Amino acid sequence: MAAAEQLTFPTYKTEQLAHFFRTEVLLEQEGKHFSKSDLHPAVKPETVQMLYMRTLQHVFRINPECLHMIPINLTEDIEIPAFHEAATAILRLYHRMRLFLPTCLVYDFNLSDLLSPKTKKTALILSGIMNYLHFRKPRVDFVREHDGKLRADKDRFQGLTRGVKDAERKLVILKTIPPEQQAEAKELKSALTEQHSTNAHTYKQVNAVKDSVAEWKSKRAERTQALTKLKVAVSTRYEDNAAIQSQILESPEELKLEMDKMKQTVKSIKAATVTSDEFVVELQSKAQILDHGDSEVQLICSLLQDLHTGLETGKQDVLEVDKRVSELERQQKAMKSLATEMDREKRSDAMKLDKLSKQRLRRKNMRETAECHIQSVMKKCDLYPEKQEEMDDYIRTINNEMQPLKAKIQIMVDTCSNGTRKAQDVYVRLSAALDRLHKSIEASQDEIHLTLQGQGKQGQPR
Structure with a gap:
């Protein structure tokens, strides 16, 4: 428990x-x-x-x-x-x-x-x-x-x-740049630096031309203002003449005085007109010069536009060059991969050719051995009927010998099974006998111990 x-x-x-x-x-x-x-x-x-x-x-x-x-x-x-x-x-x-x-x-x-x-x-x-x-x-x-x-x-x-x-x-592999591409990259970098320096020089020239054009435009504006002032003065003179003619008196003295004054004024006006004509001629020549300058300025502006378009095209060319450089690098990488694949395929083809040649040699040797084997087998087949009769006789004798052996084996198996059964029975009996023996030994030991104790008590003095 x-x-x-x-x-x-x-x-x-x-x-x-x-x-x-x-x-x-x-x-x-x-x-x-x-x-x-x-x-x-x-x-x-x-x-x-x-x-x-x-x-x-x-x-x-x-x-x-x-x-x-x-x-x-x-x-x-x-x-x-x-x-x-x-x-x-x-x-x-x-x-x-x-x-x-x-x-x-x-x-x-x-x-x-x-x-x-x-x-x-x-x-x-x-x-x-x-x-x-x-x-x-x-x-x-x-x-x-x-x-x-x-x-x-x-x-x-x-x-x-x-x-x-x-x-x-x-x-x-990607970080390692081949020497050919390194030389090309250096050439492209030098070309790009030269292009940038030329672009900076052209930018400076364009800025100088723009400054000169602005100065010409300011001068032309001043001269147009002077011409407008002269035109206003001439128109005021004509108005003054009209007002003076309306104020003419009928007295002869006054008329003479007025005529003298008018003559003087006419002389002064003629002189002024002459001077004004001369000034107008000068202005016309200057205007022609200004027109010529305008045409030159327009030409310069068109040249500047052409330069600007050329710069843009140059930038696009640089971008295209960069794209082509990247495409070249990509193509070179693809070429390298293709070259490695080609080498691999060549090696595999060489190995396949070696295998094919070895297989051909093996097949040739196998054919030769097969032919020899077939010839030997054919020779043996010729001798097969005689050997078959011999083997039939041998098998009959072996069968005749095996029958008593099988009977003996069966008898031995039966005897072994009986022996094992008897041995198991003996083992069980022996184990039971050993248990009984151990129990009897223990009982006898207890009896001996009790008798020894009794004898010891009797031997003691009363």
């Missing part, structure tokens, strides 16, 4: 144990022949040994044949190892179970539990094994799942490391 109260697993019923071991532990044929009656009311030793052996095979992958093997270092000291095979199987099974059962929280296991098992003790041991197998199954699935994930992660890690190595190799 104290041992049962200390258990950390439940003791199952016989039906549950039989169903579990039939479905989970035993093989298909063994499960068909296994039933509840093998465990209750009387336990069969062969059944218990088979259950323990299949449990070890299920848990540790120990084949049943390994239990029947005697170690090599022991077979040298044993005269007839065949006599010890049955005992070694039981002892090795007992040793394995003593190592395995503590993991099932079963610590009391003896050799008698294999040779003469008891119902309650066997049910207790099988309940511990069943509890352990229930505990082990989800853990095994969990470990297998994690093992699969670990293998997948390892494969993924290897693929990623290969990808990283390939990427590093490609980066090294």
Whole structure:
């Protein structure tokens, strides 16, 4: 009761144990022949040994044949190892179970539990094994799942490391610029610097021309203002003349005075008109000069526009040059990849040609050997009828000899089976006799001990 109260697993019923071991532990044929009656009311030793052996095979992958093997270092000291095979199987099974059962929280296991098992003790041991197998199954699935994930992660890690190595190799290839492209890049850089210097010089010239055009425009505006002032003065003079004519008197003296004044004024006006005509001529010439300057300015503006368009086209050309340089680099990379692929294909073609040549030589050798073999076979076929008759005679003689041998083998098998049955009966009798002997020895020891105690009491003084 104290041992049962200390258990950390439940003791199952016989039906549950039989169903579990039939479905989970035993093989298909063994499960068909296994039933509840093998465990209750009387336990069969062969059944218990088979259950323990299949449990070890299920848990540790120990084949049943390994239990029947005697170690090599022991077979040298044993005269007839065949006599010890049955005992070694039981002892090795007992040793394995003593190592395995503590993991099932079963610590009391003896050799008698294999040779003469008891119902309650066997049910207790099988309940511990069943509890352990229930505990082990989800853990095994969990470990297998994690093992699969670990293998997948390892494969993924290897693929990623290969990808990283390939990427590093490609980066090294991309960073290394060939000498031809380096020379071309230097030439393009020098051409670009020269183009920028020429563009800066042309920009300076264009700015100077713009400044001169602005000065010419300011001068022309001043002169147009002077012309407008002169025109206003002439129009005021004409208005003054009209006002003076309207104010002319009829007296002769006044007329003379007015005429003199008018003559003087006419003379002054003529002189002024002459001067104004001269000034107008000068202005016309200056206007022509200004028109000529305007045409020159327009030409300069058109030249500036052409320069601007030329600069834009130069920028576009530079962009196109950059694009073509990048296209050249891309094409050179593609050419390199194509060259590597071509080298690879050439190597593969060379290897294929070598393989083809080797295969041709092999086929030629095989044809020659096949022809030789066919010739030899044809020669043998010619001799086949004679050999067939000889073989028929030989087979008849062997069959005649095999019949008494088969009869002897059958007799020996029957005698061996009878011997093993008798040996098992003798073994059971010997084990029962040994148990009785041990009990009688213990009883005799108790009697001797009691007699010795009685003699000691009689020998004491009263």
